[in-house]
Amino acid sequence: MAESMCRTLRDGSLEGEQAPALTIKDITASPFGFHVFSHVLSQLSSFILASKSQSRGIVIVAFSRSPSFYVDLLKRRGIDVNSSHKWIQILDCYSDPLGWKYQLMGSGNCMDVSHETPSNLSRVCKDVKDLDKLYSMILELGKGLVGQGKDRFSVAIDSVNEMLRHASTPTVAGLLSNLRSHEQISSIFWLLHSDLHEVKVTSALEYLSSVVASVEPLHQTAGGKRGDLENLSLLEQNIGKGKLQVRFKRRNGRVRVVNEGFHIDQSNSNFTSVLSEDGLVNQINQSLLPKVSVECSLSLTHTITCTHAHVHPQDSSVTALIFL
Numbered sequence: 001m002a003e004s005m006c007r008t009l010r011d012g013s014l015e016g017e018q019a020p021a022l023t024i025k026d027i028t029a030s031p032f033g034f035h036v037f038s039h040v041l042s043q044l045s046s047f048i049l050a051s052k053s054q055s056r057g058i059v060i061v062a063f064s065r066s067p068s069f070y071v072d073l074l075k076r077r078g079i080d081v082n083s084s085h086k087w088i089q090i091l092d093c094y095s096d097p098l099g100w101k102y103q104l105m106g107s108g109n110c111m112d113v114s115h116e117t118p119s120n121l122s123r124v125c126k127d128v129k130d131l132d133k134l135y136s137m138i139l140e141l142g143k144g145l146v147g148q149g150k151d152r153f154s155v156a157i158d159s160v161n162e163m164l165r166h167a168s169t170p171t172v173a174g175l176l177s178n179l180r181s182h183e184q185i186s187s188i189f190w191l192l193h194s195d196l197h198e199v200k201v202t203s204a205l206e207y208l209s210s211v212v213a214s215v216e217p218l219h220q221t222a223g224g225k226r227g228d229l230e231n232l233s234l235l236e237q238n239i240g241k242g243k244l245q246v247r248f249k250r251r252n253g254r255v256r257v258v259n260e261g262f263h264i265d266q267s268n269s270n271f272t273s274v275l276s277e278d279g280l281v282n283q284i285n286q287s288l289l290p291k292v293s294v295e296c297s298l299s300l301t302h303t304i305t306c307t308h309a310h311v312h313p314q315d316s317s318v319t320a321l322i323f324l
Helices: 002-011 033-049 067-076 100-106 131-146 160-166 169-181 199-207 228-238 280-288
Strands: 021-026 055-062 088-092 122-124 152-157 185-193 211-216 241-249 255-265 270-273 291-297 303-310 319-323
Touching (some): 002 185, 002 255, 021 033, 033 055, 033 152, 033 185, 033 211, 067 088, 088 131, 131 152, 131 169, 160 185, 169 199, 185 199
Parallel strands (some): 021 211
Antiparallel strands (some): 303 319
16 A cells, blocks of 8 residues: 555645644564655655646655765656756755764864755755754745745655654654644655654654554564574565555544555665555465354254354454355
8 A cells, every 4th residue: 555655645635634644664673664765755756746746845854864865766766856956855964963063164173065965955954953943944945945825845754763862752743743734734754663662652653643654574573482493584584575554544533454565676675565455465464364163053953163264353253164
């Protein structure tokens, strides 16, 4: 369902509603969250360039990669960046996040590194701890792309973890909530390495999201319950592969959860959805489900024995092959 969440961001927000927000989270056992983030960024950029998105531009808040990295990324994905200054801006929180290089340059003890980033696309943030200033800079860059009217722009944050290093969870959550509520923001998405924080932190960020995409390993290891050789075999099977569980929160309050397999092309780091929710992932899930025998007494003289019943942990229904 990678394409479904991309379309959700593409369609943007309805009048009077908050912008759709996507949390992409991964874990150490399946560290492919950035590949999913890059895929979503590329897809949304393509929609914007083709005028198929509510958004007319995008602001990348770059904590974990340099602005030049994102320019090269879009080029590798076949996206025309010749006119990128008209639809993309990068808030550089990577090069000098605490302003140390800027201070050293002032004292003559540090070389100017501005040539490392495209100046017409990026602006350096020299104090990532000041989230009020960060918020203002995001809006300023976005409005510089779409103007002060009704046109909207999207926001992509490549590492909420870096934000949480310098600010409290309520402060970071407040920034994300304010961005979602701004009338000129069409959509927002961010990346979170979830096992670096307590559950209450990840839960708070997921609560703000209308879509949560969880990157999980295709095969789970069992720690001490299995031998090291078997765990090593499972780890090898997980290389470049995984499951993407996407949870959509609908406007009526209902939640829809779908699963999809993915494959990472190690040569060029492309993320590819290889399975639908009815494909191999569900077959794998079925193979992992416990097989139980259910005995149903219909009367004093008739008994039906059901074997090979697959019981899904989240489904109260039972699909069984019945032998009379």
